[in-house]
Amino acid sequence: MPKPLTVAVLAGAALLTRRALRRRVRASPLWPLPALDPPISGRPRTRALRLTVAARETVAEGVVQLRLEGQDLPRWEPGAHIDLVLPSGLVRQYSLCGDPADTSSYTVATRLVEDGRGGSREVHEQVGVGTELEVRGPRNRFALVEAPAYVFVVGGIGITPVLPMLRALPEGADWRLLYVGRTPNSMPFLGELTEFGADRVTVVSGRRPELGALLAELPEGATVYCCGPEGLMAAVEERFPDVRLERFAPRAPLGGNAPFEVELRRSGRTLTVPADSTLLAAVRAELPDTLYSCEQGFCGTCQQRVLEGEVEHRDELLTDAERDDSMLICVSRARGERIVLDM
Numbered sequence: 001m002p003k004p005l006t007v008a009v010l011a012g013a014a015l016l017t018r019r020a021l022r023r024r025v026r027a028s029p030l031w032p033l034p035a036l037d038p039p040i041s042g043r044p045r046t047r048a049l050r051l052t053v054a055a056r057e058t059v060a061e062g063v064v065q066l067r068l069e070g071q072d073l074p075r076w077e078p079g080a081h082i083d084l085v086l087p088s089g090l091v092r093q094y095s096l097c098g099d100p101a102d103t104s105s106y107t108v109a110t111r112l113v114e115d116g117r118g119g120s121r122e123v124h125e126q127v128g129v130g131t132e133l134e135v136r137g138p139r140n141r142f143a144l145v146e147a148p149a150y151v152f153v154v155g156g157i158g159i160t161p162v163l164p165m166l167r168a169l170p171e172g173a174d175w176r177l178l179y180v181g182r183t184p185n186s187m188p189f190l191g192e193l194t195e196f197g198a199d200r201v202t203v204v205s206g207r208r209p210e211l212g213a214l215l216a217e218l219p220e221g222a223t224v225y226c227c228g229p230e231g232l233m234a235a236v237e238e239r240f241p242d243v244r245l246e247r248f249a250p251r252a253p254l255g256g257n258a259p260f261e262v263e264l265r266r267s268g269r270t271l272t273v274p275a276d277s278t279l280l281a282a283v284r285a286e287l288p289d290t291l292y293s294c295e296q297g298f299c300g301t302c303q304q305r306v307l308e309g310e311v312e313h314r315d316e317l318l319t320d321a322e323r324d325d326s327m328l329i330c331v332s333r334a335r336g337e338r339i340v341l342d343m
Contacts, residue, residue, distance in 0.1 A: 048085075049073065049135045054105065056129050060188035063157060064124055065097075065109040068135065073103050078164035079142035079246070082106060083299055085134035087126055091293035091301065092119040095161035095227075095246070096138060097189075100168070106135065109188055111157040117295070141316065142227070142246040149174035149219030153211075153236050155228025156181045159189055161246055162227060166196060174219045180204045180232065211235055247316055260334040264343040265307055279329040287343065297331035304329050309339030 051068035059065045081095045098107030113120045127133070144165045150173065152162050159179060169175055177200060181187035184205050193201050202214060209232075218224075226236040227246040237243050257275040262282065264271070273282045280302055284290050292302040297315030305326050312335040315328040329341075 051106065051133055051135050053127060053129055053131045053133065056127075059109060060111075060190070061183070061185045062112045063109055063186075063188045064112075065107065065188070066123070066127065067098070067105050067107050068133065069105045070135075071104065073106060074138060075103060076100050076106075076138035077140055078144045078168045079161050080138040080140035081142075081161065082108065082135050082137035082139075084108070084123075085136070086119060086122050087131070087133075088118075088122055089293075090119050090122065091136075091299045092123075093294065093296075093298045095142075097160040097163050100164060106138075109157065109160050111188075139317075142225070142244065144168060145223060145244075147223035148221035149223070151175070151215065151218055151222045151224045152177045153215070153224065153226040153228070153232070154179050155232045156187060158226075158228030158232075158246070159187070160227075162225065163189055163192070165225070166193075174222075175200060176219075177201045178204070178209065178214055180209045180228070182206065211239055215239065257333060260336070261338045262334065263308075263338070263340040265340055266343055273333070278331070279333060283329060283341075283343065290343075292330055295330045297328050300328065302328055302330045305342035307340040307342050310335040311339065 049070055051070040051073075053066050054069040055065075055067040057065045076096055077100060079095075081093050083091050083093055085091050092110075094108035094110055096106055097109055098105065110120050110123050112124045142161055150165075150169065152165070152175070154162050154177070162177070166175070166177065177193070177196070179187065179190075179193065179201065180203075182205065184190060184203075187203070187205065190203065193203075204214070224236065224240045224243040225246075226233050226243050230247075233243075233245050233247070237245065259275045260273050262271050262273055262279060263269075264283070264286070267287065269286055271282045271286060273279050278295075280290070280292055280295065284292070290302070293299045294301070298317055300317050303318070303322075303326050311323065311327045312333045313323050313327060314331040314333070317328065318326065
């Protein structure tokens, strides 16, 4: 008969083996085959959080600020934004405009867009103190880089990603801000900018700014940042091609669209995408369960793997590495006459 000590040792070893095997199977259900890459399409790009709206404030005409509270929130750097999953399921992106050192809350502000696609109206009309929202991110494609000097050109709600940048600039930094808007009442955080001094901040309202005169003499080696309406950003980009931009809508295509053909390899279907429609619309006509959300090239929900063909990327999200073999079908198109997707 086995000794009690031997039995105990063998039982313990068996228990540890079972636990190790269970962990290995969870990591790769097909074990001992290698784990498969996680699918791209329809998966959140970052871990989702559940935060509660702790405060809501009107900070300008048509602009609402929300403070969302949680615990041990991921840290962020100036220029970052988060995805808000609204009660309806819509996903919208908002720049963080609070204090990056605060790990208990995120602060965002949104302007009501009367003729928009419904996201801002839902925030203004249905999101209040106590509302629980799913939050993804933060992500940052508008980071503050080290530079000899800085010039910030913002329009209206475009001040939101720039405000934390101004607070984070090192003491003695050489910088200036041009802030434009329809009326002073429509320009959020106008009062907070007075603390930086009139010699650094220029405010223009009620008229189209004369960029040539206002930005005639930039500090040597200055990095230019711009966020605001497309017309303002286009004008700044024309004058400063190396400007760092933060868009709230996809870039307008040059020269219009052309029709193209898309093959859905796994579905065995070939579709034509008209010049006046999107690849997403064509795909959903055949595969109505295809996931999507923002339709602006920002959230990544509609990301699909590209098997063949060249892509004209129009999104503001994917990295260069991701663009090698995937695309956001809500805004991007084929660069040629045909493309093949793993759908």
